[in-house]
Amino acid sequence: MSIATETGSVGRAARRALVPGPSGGPPEKKIRSSLHDQLTPWLYVAIPIIWISVFSLIPFFNTIRLSFTDSTMLVPGKFIGLDNYKRMIHDPHFINAITNSSLYVVCVVPFMVLLPLMLAALVAEKTRIMGFLRTSFYVPVVMSSVVVGLIWTNLLDTKGLINNLFKALHWISKPVPFLVDRWLLLFSAMLVTIWTGLGYYMMIYLASIANIDPGLYEAAQIDGAGGIRQFIHVTLPGCRWTMVLISLLSSMSAFRVFGEIYMLTNGSGGLGGADITMTMLIKDEGTGISARTGYAGAIGMVMFVVLGVLVLVQWFLEARSDDE
Template identity: 35%
Template sequence: MFSNKLMRRQAGFAYLLLIPGCVLLLTFTFYPIVRGLPLAFTDYSVIDSTHWVGWDNFKRAFSDSTFGLALKHSLLYVLVVPVLQILSILMAVLVNNKLKFVHFFRVAYFVPVVTSMVAAAIAWKWVYEEQGILNFFLLKLHIVREPIVFMIETKLALLGVMIVTVWKGLGYYMMIYLAGLQSIPAELVESARIDGAGWWRTVRHITIPLLMPFVLLCSLISVMGAIHVFDEVFVMHGELGDPAYSTITTSVYSYKVAFKDFEFGYSATIGLLVSIIIMAISIVMFRYTRRGGLTYYE
C-alpha cells in the first residue's frame, strides 16, 4: 500500500516537471506548425488582405529552379550524416577507454558544441579566406602553389560549410554514443574477447548492434539538422548562398522568400514540402534501423 502511494507521488511529481516543457513545446513548436499549415495555401500578407490560392504555391515550387537548387543542396548535405555518425562513434569508443587525460579529451571534443554557431562560422570563414590559416599551411607544406579561394570557388564552398557542421556536431553525438557505450554490460565485451574476438569484431558484432537505438536517434537528429541547415550557410555565404547560389539551402531560401520578398505563403509552402521529405526519410530510417539495442536481444 505504501509502495503504491509512493509510486503515484513519484509519477505525479514527474508529470509536474514535464508541464513547463510541454507548455514551451505547445507554444513555440506545435502551435506555429498548426498555425503555419494553412499559410501554405494562401498569399499571406502582413499589410494587405490574404487570399486563398489553393495549390498555386505548390505548383510554383515545383517549377522554381532556385528552390530546386536549394533542395538539391539540402539533400546533398545529408551526406554529412554518415561521416558525422561514424566519426562520432569512433571518438566515443576512443574516449570510453581508461586513457590518460581522457576527461580532458572529452571536454575538448565537446567545446565546439557549446560554441555559438555564429562565432564558429565567422572563425571558419576566416580560416577559408585567401590569406587565411588553411591556405597558410597548404602553401607551407607545398600542397598548393597558390592560395585557394574556398569561399568563392563554387565546387568547394558547400563542402567547406559541411566541414563546419561536422566539426560542430562531433562532440554532441560523441556524448550520446558515449552514454550508449557505458550502458552496454562490460561482461558482454569481456566474453567476446575471451572467445578470441579482436577489437574490430567486438565493435562490429557487439558494440554497433547494441548501439542501434542511439544510432537511430543521432541519425534522425542529424538528418533533420542537415536538411534544415541555416546558421553556418547564412553567416558564411549570406541569404543568396554566394557564390552564384552554390551554397543556398531550403532554410536559407525560405528565409529570403519570407523576410526579404515578404511572400510568407510561399515560404510556408517550402517549409511544408521540406517537412514531408524529412518525414519520408525518417520513416525509411525507422524501417531499416529498428533492430538492435539491449532489449532486442533479450
C-alpha cells in the same frame, strides 16, 4: 452508576458523529476536494501547454493556412489553392535549395553515424587523459555559431591559415576558393557541421557503450579478439539501435542546416545563391518588405513533410526492434 455509564456512551457517540470517517464529510467539501485533485496536475503543465500553443501550434496551423494563399508581408492575400506548390516545381531556387539540403544529408549523415562511434570507443576508458579528450571533443558543441563561423571563415579564406600553409609548403600557386566555389563551399560547410556535431553524438554513444555487458569484451578478449575485432563484433552490435537514432537526428539536423552556410557566405548563400538550403530559402522568401509569406509557408510545409517521413522511418525501425 448506570446513569454515568449511559452518559459516557452518549458523549462518545456524539464525538464519533462529529468526526467524519474515511468517506464522511459534507458533500460540498467532497466536491471541492475532487476539483482540487483534478485541477492540481493541470496547473503544473499549464505554462508549457500555453507556451507550446502560442509559439508552436498556432504558428504551425497559420503556416498551413498561408501556404494556400498569395499572402505577402503587407497584404493578407487570398486563397489560391495549390498554386504555391505548383510554382515550386518550376522555381530554380527551390530546386537548388532542396538539392543542396538533400546532398547535405547524404554526405554528412554517414560521417555523423560512424565517426562519433569510433571516437566514443577510443575514449570510453575512464582515465584522466580520456576525460580530457572527451571534454576537448565536446567543446565545439557548446560554441556559438558566430564563434564557429569566425573560426572557419578565417581558416578557409583566400588569405586564411589553410591557404597560407599550402603556399608555404608549395602545394598551390594560387589560393583555393573554399568560400567562393559552389561545391568547395558546400563541402566546407559539411566539414564544419561534422566538426561541431562529433562531440554531441559521441556523448550519446558513450552512454550506449556503458550499457554493453563488460563480460562480452572479456569473452572476446579471451578468444583472442583485438581492439578492432572487439569493436566490430561487440561495440557495433551493442550500439545498433543508437546508430539508428543518431542517423535520424543527424538527418533532420542536416536537412535543416542554416548556420554553417549562413556564416561562411555572410548570409548570401554563395555566389548567386548557389549554395542556398531549404531553411535559408524560407528565410529569404518569408522576411523583408518584399516577402512572399504564402510561398514561404508552402516551402515550410514541404520541409515539414520530409522531416515527418524521417520520423516515421524511425518509428518503424523502433517497432521492429521491439518485435525482435
